[in-house]
Amino acid sequence: MNARTFTLAALGLGLITLLGLPWLLSMGLLNAAIQMLIAALFASAYNVVCGQAGMLSFGHAAYFGVGAFATVHAMNALGGAGLVPTPLLPLAGALGGLLVGGAAGWFSTQRTGTYFAMITLAIAELLHSIAPHLKSVFGGEAGVSSMRMPSLGLGFGSTTEVYYLTLIWVLASLLLLYLYTRTPLGRLAMGLRENRHRLAFLGYDVHKLSVLVFALSAMFSGIAGGLQVVSNEAANYVLFESTLSAAAVLNTYIGGVGTFLGPALGAALMTFFGYAVSDLTQSWLLYQGILFVVVMMFMPQGLAGLIRGAVLLWRRVGPWRVLPVLLGFFSATMLLASGTAFLVEMLRRLFSRDYRAMLSADPAVPWPPIPLYGVEWAPAAFLTWAIPLVLLVVGGVLVYFTRRQLQAVQDERPVGGATASTSALPMQESA
Template sequence: MKTAFLCVAAGVAALLALPFLLSQGLLNAAVQMLIAALFATAYNLLCGQGGMLSFGHAAYFGVGAFATVHAMNAVGGAGLLPTPLLPVVGAVFGLLLGSIAGWFATQRTGTYFAMITLAIAELVHSLAPHLKGLFGGEAGVSSMRMPAWGFDFGSTTQVYYLTLGWALLCVALLYLYTRTPMGRLTFGLRENSHRLRFLGYDVHGLGTAVFAISAMFSGVAGGLQVMSNESANYVVFDPSLSAAVILNSYIGGVKMFLGPAFGAAIMTFFGYAVSDLTQSWLLYQGILFVLVMMFMPTGLAGLPGMVRRLVQRFGFAQVMPLVALSCGAALSLGAGGVFLVELLRRVFSQDYRAAIVAGNDWPAVTLLSRDWLPGSPITWLVPVALLAVGAALAWLARRRRAALEAAEAVDAAAPTALEADAIVKEGLA
């Protein structure tokens, strides 16, 4: 517990110091990471803790966004709703829509629940372009952050601290919720809702409440998005946003409280940093999701815990070679895969085919600041060699893990010194 508290305190201190360490462009990316982390944490209350997989959580994010932007235009960031408190409007409208939608959706469970949430989100998404008075059509609705509490909120640094304050407050409230009796019952929904019903609990009412609370905090995230961008467009209802929060949550790890926040922050930064370098960044995100689901069911946030358990089980000196082999395999396989994908993408692009037609030759492809000839065997040997090395390291890592488990089994089966003495004495007698 003390270690977890120190890690959280160190993380908060690092977040507070970011404006002094990053440029304005990277600080704006940090704002988007905080918003995505809050959205994923709110979604995880429903999916990871409540066991209810929603395919349409962008609806509540979007409603919170539009409610906040209309409040910004209506009150001007003054009076009872100064600019720092405007995300409360997003929370209220997210709660209202979440209560209504949750009442219908939680009538069913499993696949039927997921389909109902998808249908509700698609309904809102299809209506938004036609309700121009509410959603502004293709142009959307714009506003401006107004001064309040001695701040003008004109700089990215002030917007960052405003977003950070709301994100920390909401994440803390969500964590405190998990420590309440209702939070414990939420875990019961995931584990065995039939048992809760047998014990006399109103399962439908509990599911509706969990859905509404998750939607409320999603509305706060939508409000913060508007505070950052000073505008809202019906694109926030797009199904891709609902898909993104699901991917981010599972990549981070839905069984850990901060896992989805970690996954959302990592993938948001990944998209910000890599989208300018390659058009295939969504492909890499999908590949990462598949690999996490296949080999790391606890998500990326579960890796430190996995290593800690291995150290407790086998010892530090025995585990470090296994970790080194695994990291080497991941790096080599990743480098080989990226090289191959980028090379194939360039070779099969329309521009490259046009260059072949114009020159009747296979021109060189620029990759990693170097020209590679697609007709040369060396060009294709590089990714093949990287993939082969990665596969070999992965095989060695599996062998190392199997050897450690076999040695542990032998040690467990071998009698202790006292047991051996007892066996000898019994034999002599």
């Protein structure tokens, strides 16, 4: 199976899975799936600026929020009947993101590097600051609410209908973004990332090119914001918060900023991670930060780069040589994750306000045990802290030996006796 066939098969399987989710998930999880799709589109739109054009923006929540408010006003237009039919409402978000993104891009792309990033952050913070005071536009602190109206014979009152509407828009947007990468503008955008001075020397207007790329990214961010409003039937000024911009950056780099579907993969996984872990622990943001640091240090190409490297190595030396390496890294990841989670949760409970109140009530009483994972752990016991440390040490040792095994596998001749190639080098970087 060649790479193209494998990719098409994986995409087909993913599409079939997405189409069947309403029959596999509860309504709560289906709402989470909608948020995963929206986050995937937002990260892919952000990747147009960051990954493809090399412009690190810290304020893309501005265009997500503008698209959301443009959509909610379109829903409330004409006495609540809607400016356009419900399935076309994200077009209002696209228009809002395009107009505001074009204006903001004209200013921010006057500079590059750190100055560009700071300007984009300042624009987003400016919108976040003035939004509560412009009640006629942003509804103040209460925001603006609306209702989805029936259209084309569909009521759009069920989560399933909203899911399929979101899925169609996300898939269509991703297809358009992919086709954009094949256009001359998309090729020139990659030139901006590699060497904008050379583009200027060749006679291209790099500022105009940067504005076009920025506006295009803002337009698709506006579509994502519009889908958010169609799903929630409300918009609030918190959509302009910097945490949303930071989430786009984190998701893009975790998924893989150098690949097309990497940001979408990272956004979907991290959104699901937030839904799954936030109900279990108050420290889920800490885990998210740890994951980001680990990816940046050991997997600079992101999760997509890791998968690509594993597939290339699989094809080069065969599955029986790769499976032990994958199993080793999986086991090490489980050990390190378990040890880290044990330490974090124990320390969080140990230094919590309730636990300190128990200690201060009667200092003479020994430290009460801490319930964790269905077991009562004594904070002063050696075993309590030895278990996570052993997990971390064993996991670290397993990583060391597995990396040596990976290096040995990469140095082997490919299946068939051909000269060893460098096609699996991305796997080494990711490891």
